[in-house]
Amino acid sequence: MDTEVDYRGYEVTAENFVRLITGRVHEATPRNKRLLSDHQSNVLIYLTGHGGDGFLKFQDAQELTSVDLADAIETMYQNNRYKELFVIADTCQSASMYSEIYSPNVLATSSSLVGEDSLSHHVDRSIGVYIIDRYAYYVRKFLEDKVRSLDANVSMADYLASCSKEECISTVGVRTDLYPKPPAQVRVTDFFGARKYIQPLNGDYEFGEEWESLPTGSEERKKKWQF
Numbered sequence: 001m002d003t004e005v006d007y008r009g010y011e012v013t014a015e016n017f018v019r020l021i022t023g024r025v026h027e028a029t030p031r032n033k034r035l036l037s038d039h040q041s042n043v044l045i046y047l048t049g050h051g052g053d054g055f056l057k058f059q060d061a062q063e064l065t066s067v068d069l070a071d072a073i074e075t076m077y078q079n080n081r082y083k084e085l086f087v088i089a090d091t092c093q094s095a096s097m098y099s100e101i102y103s104p105n106v107l108a109t110s111s112s113l114v115g116e117d118s119l120s121h122h123v124d125r126s127i128g129v130y131i132i133d134r135y136a137y138y139v140r141k142f143l144e145d146k147v148r149s150l151d152a153n154v155s156m157a158d159y160l161a162s163c164s165k166e167e168c169i170s171t172v173g174v175r176t177d178l179y180p181k182p183p184a185q186v187r188v189t190d191f192f193g194a195r196k197y198i199q200p201l202n203g204d205y206e207f208g209e210e211w212e213s214l215p216t217g218s219e220e221r222k223k224k225w226q227f
Helices: 014-022 066-078 094-098 134-146 156-160 208-212 219-224
Strands: 042-048 055-058 062-065 084-090 106-110 120-124 129-133 173-175
Touching: 014 062, 014 066, 062 066, 066 084, 066 094, 084 094, 094 106, 094 173, 120 134, 129 134, 134 156
Parallel strands: 042 084, 084 106
Antiparallel strands: 055 062, 106 173, 120 129
16 A cells, blocks of 8 residues: 655654644645644554653654643644544653643553663564564554454454564553543544544524625635534
8 A cells, every 4th residue: 555655854853743733834834744633533643763761753863752742732632633632652661752641532552661662573684674663563463454444343452452562572551541432442443544424414504694795705705604
């Protein structure tokens, strides 16, 4: 499956990440470089790379701290930029990255606890580089084996248990106190999917004299066309 990458190389900075999820981007930013989420959106944030207790590195020059992440998520919540949020942190000591989050409707998991390293899985000997982390390897295998369609009857509890201590070596962390539903009752495809639910509007609507007086096709009239 082809993957469209919207930010590459030195565009991937801590500042751009925070601007993206909070919606604080320049007005000339194209749609493909915006997170066009709203109060009906389930949003998945996957953080991976080099990290430590309370931080994630960007380009080995910048750091996103756990406090930065928590405050950015609170901005998302205050601006109705998500309905439910799933945060995955895949770095060394990655449980620290969700420890400061305080906004509601957030489910979080990590590839390691504070004080633990998150380890690689296997090396490509032709280039001499480890090419995938253990957590990423096993959760990808789980998704490919178990989630074959948007109707797959697989829960978030199954996902959270998909990389055992034997497989990951590090301990997978889970935080559920901010999330109102038991993970066993939430489908994986609520986050790992792309289905849009449209609620039809039935009945007649009165727009009033103010709307009727606006010129047809005007920006002001379009802005009023909201339910």
